[in-house]
Amino acid sequence: MLDIIGAIVIAAIYAAIIGVLVGLSPLPGPAKLRACAIAALWPAIIIVIAVLGGLAPGVTGPVPVPVLLLLSMLAVLFGSWWLSPGFREALLAVPLIALVGLNATRLVGVFFLLLAVDGRLSAPFAPSAGWGDIAVGVTAIVLALAMMRGIARPIWLGAWNVLGTLDLLSAVSLGALSAPGTPFRVFTEGPGTQAIGALPWTLIPATLVPLFLLIHFTIAIRLRSTLGLPRPLAAIRGT
Numbered sequence: 001m002l003d004i005i006g007a008i009v010i011a012a013i014y015a016a017i018i019g020v021l022v023g024l025s026p027l028p029g030p031a032k033l034r035a036c037a038i039a040a041l042w043p044a045i046i047i048v049i050a051v052l053g054g055l056a057p058g059v060t061g062p063v064p065v066p067v068l069l070l071l072s073m074l075a076v077l078f079g080s081w082w083l084s085p086g087f088r089e090a091l092l093a094v095p096l097i098a099l100v101g102l103n104a105t106r107l108v109g110v111f112f113l114l115l116a117v118d119g120r121l122s123a124p125f126a127p128s129a130g131w132g133d134i135a136v137g138v139t140a141i142v143l144a145l146a147m148m149r150g151i152a153r154p155i156w157l158g159a160w161n162v163l164g165t166l167d168l169l170s171a172v173s174l175g176a177l178s179a180p181g182t183p184f185r186v187f188t189e190g191p192g193t194q195a196i197g198a199l200p201w202t203l204i205p206a207t208l209v210p211l212f213l214l215i216h217f218t219i220a221i222r223l224r225s226t227l228g229l230p231r232p233l234a235a236i237r238g239t
Contacts, residue, residue: 002118006111007200013105014043014207017215020098025090042073046206050199064179066196069206070172077214091218097147099219100157103140103164103212108204109133115195122190125178129171136164158223165216168209175205 018039022032046069049055055065080087112130115121139160146152178192179185185192195201 010203017211024094026093027090062183066202066205073210099215101144104137106133106137120195125174132167161219
């Protein structure tokens with residue numbers, strides 16, 4: 001039952017992120033449809049890989065499959081950022097409050113805690129990733145509300161953005177060092193990240209984590225020219 005609920009929630013979050021990023025961008029209609037189609041193709045490829053047994057431990061040698069999937073999507077996203085001005089400009093045009101608000105979906109981190117209770121994830125990965133995501137999600141809601149009122153300061157957003165990024169990087173690092181079947185596994189107690197190597201949970205590092213890293217990067221670029229100013233971010237809803 002937990003896997004079914006997780007699959008529904010992860011799919012909904014992925015669809016919401018893509019919908020907001022594409023829907024609020026200035027791209028023309030046909031380009032938005034193409035972007036959504038490409039975005040839908042990636043999880044479909046992952047599901048096919050899983051059906052063919054490609055997610056089994058050791059299939060890709062010492063590097064866990066979820067890590068390879070994460071790196072692949074990161075390469076596509078950040079490669080598109082640097083090589084495609086249209087992709088970059090479309091992201092930078094998304095309202096800042098929407099970019100921050102999307103991180104409220106990081107409350108999905110509660111599933112890491114539930115999987116730990118179920119004996120399918122272990123420390124330090126599960127509590128670190130779970131509580132870290134929950135904290136970032138809650139503070140994202142608080143910041144979004146402050147932005148709606150026009151009282152959010154760039155320094156607050158900058159500090160939150162750094163912490164949100166570090167949370168993701170920490171989770172990825174701990175996950176890689178806890179992965180079963182790898183020679184560099186450091187945290188050997190318990191199942192490690194066993195659940196992340198199977199559907200639907202492998203979709204978190206393969207789809208959601210790269211998107212959140214891209215969102216944090218975009219926020220950092222947007223804030224670069226405003227950080228350190230003493231005034232609030234006025235009229236933030238339109239920026």
